[in-house]
Amino acid sequence: MAKEVGWDSEKPGYEGLIEVANRLMLTGRRSSYTRDAAVRILVSLFPPFLLELYKLLISPLAGGKVAAIMVARVTQVTCQWLMGKCTVNSVDLPGGKSWESGVLVERCKYLEESKCIGICVNTCKLPTQTFFNNYMGVPLLMEPNFTDYSCQFKFGVPAPLPEDDSALKEPCLEICPAASSRRRQVSQGDNTGQCPKA
Template identity: 45%
Template sequence: MVAAIGSDSDKEGYDAIVDLTRVLNSSSSNPRDTQIRTRQILLSLFPPWLPPAFKVMFSRPVPGLSCQLNAWVTMLTCQWLMGPCKVNDVEVDGGCVGKGQGVLVERCRYLEETGCASVCLNSCKVPTQEFFAKDMGLPLTMTPNYEDFSCQFSFGLTPKPAASDEAFATPCFLQCPSKQRHWGDRCPGADMDAAQLV
């Protein structure tokens, strides 16, 4: 994150991640720039050969198993970032039920700590969905609930276009620190025209 942003935080641990995320979100020229930079950060977490190899060896030949595998890996490795979560069954493309292809984040720590719908959309939802679709070869839909801060990951479900995804129609939170510090009465990417976001 420091390399992508070009500066460091004076905070430590999880607080530093939240601080750097806010800087990334508020310093980008538009929401799409934040999404692209965040996807690059996600890619930097893996050896360069891994995503394309996974796509060829797993995603294409055994997509259902690949979705289950990614659900379990997400649940086991990302609780430090998102908080308690569990693998569950979800609807997937074609209207079928994908057994064990979902992850329910019970109360997203990342969303709660950042306190910003724009950060959720542009530094998590959109770039993560794109990372899985384009780099790992699996569709993923993330459905944040801004009422209770839960989030449903559905591996094997293609995301709706931004114009019809309810997450993009969410106004900025009243307590949003990005809005308060940088943008006056609005937060970039939270209540903008969906066409500007993707």
């Protein structure tokens, strides 16, 4: 992430990660830049041949069920440091089937620490959905809850179009540092900045 941003935090650990994520949000002129950067970060975590082979050989098995269940279990095991406690659960798929391909994040540490819907949506939700769908061949719908900070991953369920995604219509959190700064600017007559959520 620091390489993508061109800057690294001096703060150690998770606090530094959140500071770099904030910087990533603020460096892009558009939220699409931030999302594209986050996808590049995710892709960089894997050897290229691994993603290609997974998409080619694993994703088609059993109509996508094997791949969806596998990534749910790997996500649950490997991502708790980032998101907090999470468990694998059953999700309903279009067409009436149900698979054990969900991951419920009980209280997302990333959202809670960043305090920003824009960071959640533009550096996590949308890029992660794009990454799994485009690079691993596994449809993914992520449903963050901005009230209790939980998040439901639904591997095997396609994400809706942006105009139909309720998470993209949520207003900024009252505790969001970027939104607070933006409200202060507007109250002082400065209308040049833009919330990074947009």
